């Protein structure tokens with residue numbers, strides 16, 4: 281078994297974003313080549329949570345075209361201060377933030393309940409928004425994690441088919457943390473096999489698998505990932521006291537900027 285190559289120096293401030301992006305790009309291409317896949321099958325989502333708009337703007341100018349945020353309000357506050365880009369919501373979608381989320385995000389990676397799917401269908405019908413949607417699956421049944429269980433995700437697919445409104449494109453997972461990327465391989469494979477089973481059972485097409493982060497994205501690509509969500513390997517380590525959206529007296533007001 282060959283060792284998966286690691287990033288050369290993940291935390292040194294001496295390395296520019298361009299260099300990190302270049303290194304990640306090369307590792308993505310190598311993983312695609314190893315598994316007989318085309319580079320165009322994998323979307324790099326640059327996860328910029330906690331990083332200020334200046335840093336994110338520089339990243340976009342350096343070639344990061346798809347940005348990922350895990351909180352709706354952080355994306356909404358940041359995006360207007362950055363050059364134009366595609367924004368993906370990689371964190372759970374809270375039911376009371378759906379309308380706000382639809383004003384920015386074109387891909388929702390982590391919808392995690394039937395109730396949320398029904399709300400999404402209703403609000404999409406009202407607003408005409410049509411984001412791509414993936415369902416988060418709690419592949420290891422961790423009590424601390426969001427997501428459908430591998431069994432209950434069927435209820436999610438059924439809800440989507442009943443409502444006929446949401447564009448479901450695939451599944452997403454965050455496996456339990458481990459220092460060994462190979463330990464995540466069975467989880468990634470399980471998500472792919474679950475996807476295959478759902479496609480058969482419901483006669484639907486679910487082309488997307490959002491899986492793989494800084495520590496394990498190469499293994500995820502080898503197991504079929506179409507979206508890798510990478511933060512630390514691109515931006516460096518996130519620190520405490522990171523950037524937060526400015527809140528005014530009316531705590532909802534930053535949602536209202538155009």
Ligand SMILES: *Cc1c(COP(=O)(O)O)cnc(C)c1O
Pocket residue numbers: 327329350370371454493494495509510511512513
């Ligand atoms: C933060 C985050 C990532 C990126 O994690 P890194 O290890 O920094 O690459 C990916 N996915 C989700 C859902 C996240 O919240």
